[in-house]
Amino acid sequence: MGVVALVIVVIIILIFFILKIPKLTIAKKILIVVSVLLFCIIVLAIIFITGFDRGRMPKREELEYTQENLDTIKKADSTTTITSENINSLKDNSEKEKKIFEIEGHYQLKKGNSCKMNLTLYYQKNQLKYKLKTDTHEFSDDAEIELNEAEDGYYITFKNIEWSEYLGGLDNEGDPIEKDLPIPKEVSGTLYKDEIIIQNYGNSMNYYVVFECGDKYIELIKK
Numbered sequence: 339m340g341v342v343a344l345v346i347v348v349i350i351i352l353i354f355f356i357l358k359i360p361k362l363t364i365a366k367k368i369l370i371v372v373s374v375l376l377f378c379i380i381v382l383a384i385i386f387i388t389g390f391d392r393g394r395m396p397k398r399e400e401l402e403y404t405q406e407n408l409d410t411i412k413k414a415d416s417t418t419t420i421t422s423e424n425i426n427s428l429k430d431n432s433e434k435e436k437k438i439f440e441i442e443g444h445y446q447l448k449k450g451n452s453c454k455m456n457l458t459l460y461y462q463k464n465q466l467k468y469k470l471k472t473d474t475h476e477f478s479d480d481a482e483i484e485l486n487e488a489e490d491g492y493y494i495t496f497k498n499i500e501w502s503e504y505l506g507g508l509d510n511e512g513d514p515i516e517k518d519l520p521i522p523k524e525v526s527g528t529l530y531k532d533e534i535i536i537q538n539y540g541n542s543m544n545y546y547v548v549f550e551c552g553d554k555y556i557e558l559i560k561k
Contacts, residue, residue, distance in 0.1 A: 349375065356371055438489075439532075441459055441466065442459050443458075443561065445458070445559060447557070448559050453549060455471070457471075457558050458470075467479070474550070477498065480498075481495065483495075486528070490530070492529040492530075493526060495526045496526075496527075499525045500521055500522075501522050501547065505546070506545065507542070507543060507545070512542075525548055534558040535556070536555070536556040537555055
């Protein structure tokens with residue numbers, strides 16, 4: 339409202355000087371004062387309509403609000419950058435895994451194994467999947483891989499394969515120490531270039547049988 343106050347002061351000063359002019363009659367003085375007032379009213383109306391007063395200095399509250407908005411935008415930009423870096427990191431890890439060796443393909447039992455088994459690994463919509471066929475069952479579901487400590491191979495897990503037996507630890511008489519243990523439904527092994535190894539059964543410390551066959555280690559070789 340600084341401009342409005344200035345206009346009012348100018349009006350008062352003009353009226354004062356007009357009234358002090360000795361040669362003008364009272365009627366002329368009144369006419370001039372009315373004209374000046376009308377002119378000033380028009381000027382004030384223009385000021386309010388056009389928003390001329392918006393050229394003022396911003397208030398403290400407005401400056402604080404603007405600063406908060408700027409801080410929010412900076413935080414959002416920072417979050418976007420971090421997210422992009424994380425995505426790039428995930429892409430790099432994925433590419434690193436693919437560079438070790440090709441995982442997809444058909445695997446068959448190594449000569450000397452008595453188990454009958456064929457395995458296929460393939461990707462579908464960026465998800466590793468498997469198809470496993472034995473002499474008695476067929477399994478098909480997701481598979482997961484994790485880079486091992488030496489970074490020369492993977493740990494591989496096949497989902498939704500129920501073990502044949504699982505008793506856990508055994509006592510001196512060969513009975514389970516813990517009763518009614520749930521049967522695991524995931525089979526894990528190691529995956530190296532062109533070879534998958536699965537430990538098929540355990541011992542008295544951890545008794546289990548994954549597949550009904552006599553081999554302790556199942557070795558699958560890529561065709």
